[in-house]
Amino acid sequence: xxxxxxxxxxxxxxxxxxxxxxxxxxxxxxxxxxxxxxxxxxxxxxxxxxxxxxxxxxxxxxxxxxxxxxxxxxxxxxxxxxxxxxxxxxxxxxxxxxxxxxxxxxxxxxxxxxxxxxxxxxxxxxxxxxxxxxxxxxxxxxxxxxxxxxxxxxxxxxxxxxxxxxxxxxxxxxxxxxxxxxxxxxxxxxxxxxxxxxxxxxxxxxxxxxxxxxxxxxxxxxxxxxxxxxxxxxxxxxxxxxxxxxxxxxxxxxxxxxxxxxxxxxxxxxxxxxxxxxxxxxxxxxxxxxxxxx
Amino acid sequence: xxxxxxxxxxxxxxxxxxxxxxxxxxxxxxxxxxxxxxxxxxxxxxxxxxxxxxxxxxxxxxxxxxxxxxxxxxxxxxxxxxxxxxxxxxxxxxxxxxxxxxxxxxxxxxxxxxxxxxxxxxxxxxxxxxxxxxxxxxxxxxxxxxxxxxxxxxxxxxxxxxxxxxxxxxxxxxxxxxxxxxxxxxxxxxxxxxxxxxxxxxxxxxxxxxxxxxxxxxxxxxxxxxxxxxxxxxxxxxxxxxxxxxxxxxxxxxxxxxxxxxxxxxxxxxxxxxxxxxxxxxxxxxxxxxxxxx
Numbered sequence: 001x002x003x004x005x006x007x008x009x010x011x012x013x014x015x016x017x018x019x020x021x022x023x024x025x026x027x028x029x030x031x032x033x034x035x036x037x038x039x040x041x042x043x044x045x046x047x048x049x050x051x052x053x054x055x056x057x058x059x060x061x062x063x064x065x066x067x068x069x070x071x072x073x074x075x076x077x078x079x080x081x082x083x084x085x086x087x088x089x090x091x092x093x094x095x096x097x098x099x100x101x102x103x104x105x106x107x108x109x110x111x112x113x114x115x116x117x118x119x120x121x122x123x124x125x126x127x128x129x130x131x132x133x134x135x136x137x138x139x140x141x142x143x144x145x146x147x148x149x150x151x152x153x154x155x156x157x158x159x160x161x162x163x164x165x166x167x168x169x170x171x172x173x174x175x176x177x178x179x180x181x182x183x184x185x186x187x188x189x190x191x192x193x194x195x196x197x198x199x200x201x202x203x204x205x206x207x208x209x210x211x212x213x214x215x216x217x218x219x220x221x222x223x224x225x226x227x228x229x230x231x232x233x234x235x236x237x238x239x240x241x242x243x244x245x246x247x248x249x250x251x252x253x254x255x256x257x258x259x260x261x262x263x264x265x266x267x268x269x270x271x272x273x274x275x276x277x278x279x280x281x282x283x284x285x286x287x288x289x290x291x292x293x294x
Numbered sequence: 295x296x297x298x299x300x301x302x303x304x305x306x307x308x309x310x311x312x313x314x315x316x317x318x319x320x321x322x323x324x325x326x327x328x329x330x331x332x333x334x335x336x337x338x339x340x341x342x343x344x345x346x347x348x349x350x351x352x353x354x355x356x357x358x359x360x361x362x363x364x365x366x367x368x369x370x371x372x373x374x375x376x377x378x379x380x381x382x383x384x385x386x387x388x389x390x391x392x393x394x395x396x397x398x399x400x401x402x403x404x405x406x407x408x409x410x411x412x413x414x415x416x417x418x419x420x421x422x423x424x425x426x427x428x429x430x431x432x433x434x435x436x437x438x439x440x441x442x443x444x445x446x447x448x449x450x451x452x453x454x455x456x457x458x459x460x461x462x463x464x465x466x467x468x469x470x471x472x473x474x475x476x477x478x479x480x481x482x483x484x485x486x487x488x489x490x491x492x493x494x495x496x497x498x499x500x501x502x503x504x505x506x507x508x509x510x511x512x513x514x515x516x517x518x519x520x521x522x523x524x525x526x527x528x529x530x531x532x533x534x535x536x537x538x539x540x541x542x543x544x545x546x547x548x549x550x551x552x553x554x555x556x557x558x559x560x561x562x563x564x565x566x567x568x569x570x571x572x573x574x575x576x577x578x579x580x581x582x583x584x585x586x587x588x
Contacts, residue, residue: 023534027559030438030571037557042512042533058512058535144324165550166509166531185511185533187481215460217479218336218352237460239336239479240317256459263331265321277324 006153009177012197016163021060038164042185047071048097049078059189060160060167063182064089066196068096073195074188074223076131080199132222137230137250138206145275147233149176150211151257155283159183161213170194171211172203172229178211187214188223195227205229216242216255225249231267233257238265259283300447303471306491310457315354332458336479341365342391343372353483354454354461357476358383360490362390367489368482368517370425374493426516431524431544432500439569441527443470444505445551449577453477455507464488465505466497466523472505481508482517489521499523510536510549519543525561527551532559553577 007013015021022038029035046056047068054077059067065087072078083101090096150173160167160183170190172180182193191212198205205228212234214220218241224232225245231252238255243265246253252267259282264271301307309315316332323329340350341362348371353361359381366372377395384390444467454461454477464484466474476487485506492499499522506528508514512535518526519539525546532549537559540547546561553576558565 025532025534025537025559027557028562028565029558030554030556032567035557037532037559039532039534039537039559042535164531166511166533185509215479217460237458238319238331238333239460240319240333241336243319243333260324262324263321263329264323265319265331265333268322271322273326 004156006178007157009153010157010179010181012180012182013157014159014161014169014181014183015062016158016160018062021062021160022164040160040164040167040185044094046093046095048095050097050099050103057189058186060183060185063193063196064096066182066193066200067184067189068098068196069199070192070195070197071189072098073199074131074192074226076226084199129222131226132245132249135225135228135249137225137228139250139270140206140230140252141270141272142209142231142252143272143274144277146173146176146209147254147257147262148260148275148277148280150178150209150233151235153178154181154211157181169213172198173209173211174207179208188219190214191220191223191227195223198227209233212236215239216246216253218242218245221245221249221251221253225251231270233262238263298450300472301451303447304451304473304475306474306476307451308453308455308463308475308477309356310452310454312356315356315454316458334454334458334461334479338388340387340389342389344391344393344397351483352480354477354479357487357490358390360476360487360494361478361483362392362490363493364486364489364491365483366392367493368425368486368520370520378493423516425520426539426543429519429522429543431519431522433544433564434500434524434546435564435566436503436525436546437566437568438571440467440470441503441548441551441556442554442569442571442574444472444503444527445529447472448475448505451475463507466492467503467505468501473502482513484508485514485517485521489517492521503527506530509533510540510547512536512539515539515543515545515547519545525564527556532557 022040024036025039026036041060042058043061044056045059045064047054049072085101086099088097154171159169161169167183167185168187168190169183171178172194180194180197182190184190208229209231210224210229215236216234216238221242222245233254235257246266252270254262254264256263260277260280316334318330319333320330335354336352337355338350339353339358341348343366379395380393382391448465453463455463461477461479462481462484463477465472466488474488474491476484478484502523503525504518504523509530510528510532515536516539527548529551540560546564548556548558550557554571554574
């Protein structure tokens with residue numbers, strides 16, 4: 001396979017050249033020289049479920065329909081079997097409306113919950129924990145050779161991160177193929193956009209792996225479990241609660257994956273170690289992420 | 295100055311050894327070897343303003359009083375001249391209550407706002423933009439020699455990041471002295487804790503610099519401006535809206551600061567370039583942050 005042939009694996013790949021997603025901004029560098037850099041956009045998007053205003057998310061602005069659907073699904077405000085009759089995006093108003101055939105109790109519940117509870121980390125947390133009840137993930141095996149192949153391909157995929165930095169990426173994968181690569185400034189929007197894509201495409205979750213550049217916090221683990229994906233992999237580290245929830249729901253959780261290294265803190269028994277890590281080597285400097293951060 | 299003598303500069307330094315903030319978790323590494331790593335805690339903290347429940351934040355759990363005060367101040371729900379009569383933290387209930395002498399219209403406004411608007415990125419955004427009206431930052435000069443000295447000291451300060459990773463840090467600085475170094479898993483909690491500290495200590499903001507490991511998003515820039523701090527510096531990158539707001543309120547905004555390099559995208563005229571960057575050199579590998587992420 002030629003160096004970039006794996007790009008054909010993608011169903012949805014990043015579009016770092018899209019004019020609407022970055023902006024050239026001019027400033028000065030450490031030597032006082034004028035310098036123009038590419039900076040990611042960040043815009044508000046207000047999500048409605050039928051007539052109920054749910055949330056205003058800060059997003060880079062691509063795939064608003066996927067983001068809205070995925071957010072509602074991952075919050076448990078939309079059930080996988082709810083009939084979605086339409087998703088309308090108005091670019092000028094920065095609004096997206098998800099319509100369902102029948103208004104569900106999710107809206108009513110929400111109206112009650114958000115009166116007393118905003119959020120400081122990106123979710124109406126109580127709702128999310130509730131949504132986890134009864135979640136059982138399939139006992140899917142995962143080969144370490146596939147994980148290494150995925151990391152290698154994802155790091156080499158042209159992306160907004162490589163173009164402008166300051167952004168997180170999440171990739172839906174199957175075997176050694178990265179399928180859908182979403183990026184966003186909002187830390188959980190990338191994974192919500194994948195959830196929205198899976199819902200509209202009616203994609204199976206049980207044979208998938210989710211790769212993220214962000215940390216493995218409770219919220220990230222809950223969202224992955226809500227999506228029914230049994231394996232979550234990250235370059236970044238863990239939080240204790242993230243690990244605890246992964247162990248509870250039977251999610252295989254792999255963090256600190258860089259070059260040949262990784263640590264598995266949940267579901268290790270499902271790993272098929274079919275390759276010698278020493279043959280993988282370390283990350284080359286060019287493809288190392290530089291603390292994309294927050 | 296000996297290598298670690300600068301630690302005496304701190305009024306509040308990280309406490310990476312605190313038992314309550316990290317947990318040892320055992321898993322397996324890439325070779326299948328049992329490995330025990332230190333992982334940061336993450337717990338919910340519900341903030342009340344008088345009798346009104348405001349928000350549940352996910353936090354590492356230190357300085358809940360600073361976090362509650364800072365969050366309310368940075369959201370514009372508490373005014374700098376409001377009389378705070380008490381801040382009570384209940385560890386078991388994971389609740390902190392901020393009491394004021396008179397209930398203000400902030401609570402009323404909040405009750406109205408949160409009924410229709412949760413948040414997907416960590417704030418009730420409308421409130422924050424409102425809070426910025428009338429903010430004027432002082433025309434404070436900043437020496438590049440101080441910025442380099444700060445970055446050097448902060449990177450070498452023993453921290454939860456160096457101990458366990460997966461955490462963000464924000465440091466309140468003055469001249470070449472780091473004064474208050476807060477860390478948290480919640481991306482904006484670290485800066486809120488600094489705001490709370492400044493409020494209780496009645497600290498001047500006009501001669502300070504805020505250093506953060508996180509990205510320079512709109513929310514980070516707004517919070518810094520709300521705190522009255524005229525200079526914001528980060529290792530990470532920018533978003534376009536973050537830059538725009540910094541330019542509007544006259545905040546000096548410096549990003550991508552690693553080793554000798556940085557980019558200034560707002561308020562560059564206040565930089566005093568008193569040192570040759572070439573003498574600073576590049577970051578050594580040991581102190582480079584490894585994509586702490588999200």
